[in-house]
Amino acid sequence: DTGVSQDPRHKITKRGQNVTFRCDPISEHNRLYWYRQTLGQGPEFLTYFQNEAQLEKSRLLSDRFSAERPKGSFSTLEIQRTEQGDSAMYLCASSPDRGRHSPLHFGNGTRLTVT
Amino acid sequence: QQQVKQSPQSLIVQKGGISIINCAYENTAFDYFPWYQQFPGKGPALLIAIRPDVSEKKEGRFTISFNKSAKQFSLHIMDSQPGDSATYFCAASLTDSWGKLQFGAGTQVVVTP
Secondary structure (H helix, E strand, O other): OOOOEEEOOEEEEOOOOOEEEEEEOOOOOOEEEEEEEOOOOOOEEEEEEEOOEEEEEOOOOOOOEEEEOHHHOOEEEEEOOOOHHHOEEEEEEEEOOOOOOOOOEEOOOEEEEEO | OOOEEEEOOEEEEEOOOOEEEEEEEOOOOOOEEEEEEEOOOOOOEEEEEEOOOOOEEEEOOEEEEEEOOOOEEEEEEOOOOHHHOEEEEEEEEEOOEEEEEEEOOOEEEEEEO
16 A cells, blocks of 8 residues: 555543654655644644655644654654643645645544543 | 635435535635545545636536635535545645645535435
8 A cells, every 4th residue: 555654543542641643655755744633624734844844834733742754754743741622633644746736645544532 | 714614514415416515715815726535534535626717627427616706616526426425625725835725624425325
């Protein structure tokens, strides 16, 4: 399978704990995006990388959130001191940089439940 | 503030019928309007997209109609099939940040046999 891979698929954690998610984009896709989707809503943009550079962060991404993409390959999204409001599906997407509007390819997400 | 408003929230259509989903946007600088299809437990997948310089785009049973002056666009699913049962999201983005999609809230479509 050469699609976007996310791990884990599900994560249950207690409030106050730290969690980390991983995303492996489609190889040779140099753009990588993180979105968050809550129940009954569309995905919301969080941040994106071009290669290893994080180029934009949404104001939704509080100081408790940090994302990295070392060497421009896989990416990690860490949430520190989780809160119940962080419960959501975290989606990763990648795209080639072939000009405007190259389609985003989404992974199947990591569903986070904070108890 | 939701920049893309989508309706209806849900719809039920019989097999062979037409499903119509509408979206409206505020930002006239948006210049890319994709539709995504999402099945339970899966990530969204690009279905079809349109630029504002055309009024209609058709791919198989899926058609986007675009009305630039009204700032509205819609998805028509012709000859709906049970396999089309999914949640559909419209979205919009700007030229300079085309991967930063503004999604609508989604429409859950159920196609009955």
